[in-house]
Amino acid sequence: MGEPVEVHWHEHAVSRADREATAGHRGCVVWFTGLSGSGKSTLANLVDHRLHAAGLRSFVLDGDNVRMGLNASPAMLEPHYGRDYATRFGLSFAAEDRTENIRRIGAVAGLFTQAGLITLTAFVSPFRADRDAVRAALESNDFVEVYVQAPLEVCEARDPKGLYKKARSGEIRDFTGIHQPYEEPVAPELTVDTATSTPDALAGEVLNYLVATGRIPATAC
Amino acid sequence: MGEPVEVHWHEHAVSRADREATAGHRGCVVWFTGLSGSGKSTLANLVDHRLHAAGLRSFVLDGDNVRMGLNASPAMLEPHYGRDYATRFGLSFAAEDRTENIRRIGAVAGLFTQAGLITLTAFVSPFRADRDAVRAALESNDFVEVYVQAPLEVCEARDPKGLYKKARSGEIRDFTGIHQPYEEPVAPELTVDTATSTPDALAGEVLNYLVATGRIPATAC
Numbered sequence: 001m002g003e004p005v006e007v008h009w010h011e012h013a014v015s016r017a018d019r020e021a022t023a024g025h026r027g028c029v030v031w032f033t034g035l036s037g038s039g040k041s042t043l044a045n046l047v048d049h050r051l052h053a054a055g056l057r058s059f060v061l062d063g064d065n066v067r068m069g070l071n072a073s074p075a076m077l078e079p080h081y082g083r084d085y086a087t088r089f090g091l092s093f094a095a096e097d098r099t100e101n102i103r104r105i106g107a108v109a110g111l112f113t114q115a116g117l118i119t120l121t122a123f124v125s126p127f128r129a130d131r132d133a134v135r136a137a138l139e140s141n142d143f144v145e146v147y148v149q150a151p152l153e154v155c156e157a158r159d160p161k162g163l164y165k166k167a168r169s170g171e172i173r174d175f176t177g178i179h180q181p182y183e184e185p186v187a188p189e190l191t192v193d194t195a196t197s198t199p200d201a202l203a204g205e206v207l208n209y210l211v212a213t214g215r216i217p218a219t220a221c
Numbered sequence: 222m223g224e225p226v227e228v229h230w231h232e233h234a235v236s237r238a239d240r241e242a243t244a245g246h247r248g249c250v251v252w253f254t255g256l257s258g259s260g261k262s263t264l265a266n267l268v269d270h271r272l273h274a275a276g277l278r279s280f281v282l283d284g285d286n287v288r289m290g291l292n293a294s295p296a297m298l299e300p301h302y303g304r305d306y307a308t309r310f311g312l313s314f315a316a317e318d319r320t321e322n323i324r325r326i327g328a329v330a331g332l333f334t335q336a337g338l339i340t341l342t343a344f345v346s347p348f349r350a351d352r353d354a355v356r357a358a359l360e361s362n363d364f365v366e367v368y369v370q371a372p373l374e375v376c377e378a379r380d381p382k383g384l385y386k387k388a389r390s391g392e393i394r395d396f397t398g399i400h401q402p403y404e405e406p407v408a409p410e411l412t413v414d415t416a417t418s419t420p421d422a423l424a425g426e427v428l429n430y431l432v433a434t435g436r437i438p439a440t441a442c
Contacts, residue, residue, distance in 0.1 A: 013269075019273065045234045059240075085321070089310075117336065
């Protein structure tokens, strides 16, 4: 063994501002909230697609990629970690678990923001307090709340995943809009109505908002 | 209200391959593991700095940014969410909680990888099973385990955060290397020795490995 080498700590850390300068835009969280079937995922993916096409750094967090890993259910964790562990850390759809689901997603979106990305999240996130907690945990101005509005009857008629049907038949319990309330945002940064406008037009509205607030360059639209 | 608009789901999703093509490199997780004081954070930040300077997309996950939010302690959660919630979801340093700490970090690193980033993680992660579980949860070849090796006496002499001193005095319990074992990787992708080489030289080794395995272009070194 040679001479011990002195180790200096964190002197080379790349700052968020450094990453944003390289990316050419700000990081932020665009939080789509609304009923199941309102069009959150469609809109988030469309905005992501446009940002990516413009060379910007973005990512979508949604049930598909979060429920498989970070916020796995007790049933998913149990084979690997045992029942006690799965019961404690796995997330069901009970109120407290939904709160923790949103808390973890908000924290991850915050990390992506520090990495300089525009994170688009697509979760029903029905409780106002949970969304406000995410906003409060982020740096000031990093949270862009987009209320994806559509009447319940329109969402239920779309029913893209067949969830309303299962909720009506009793196969699913605690379903937002049927058994549990959806708490509308009080002062969202944006409200979009997917019952009367096309996803393309609404994606344009979101992008325009990001340009108007100085988060992305006008050339991205 | 106008005519209801049909919503198409996920048709515009940007794939990982799309993001990697734009970034000009592959996403992956470079997982630095080793004793406290071995130099994991220094090395992770140095590699991050070099990748960023080369225009590549990268990020560091470490205790500083993960323990503040995603993996907050019970004491941090309690004022906002109450005691029962904090006790259930907050993470202590008990064995099961350390496992969950690593599981969540691995899941987040997986999301960053899907976003096309090179994620550098700097956690002691003393348990082999926990690291192997992260590897297993990622896509094949996405996990680059780097064993940051340094003798305990060297790490303790450095003691950059004063943790060994507190562990020896009994102020900290369950400290890896003093009270709990560190389980060395069996077949890490890389082993680096910070007792005999400089951080700069070792960062170069990591970058060379990423080039040699086709993850980043040779121009990044």
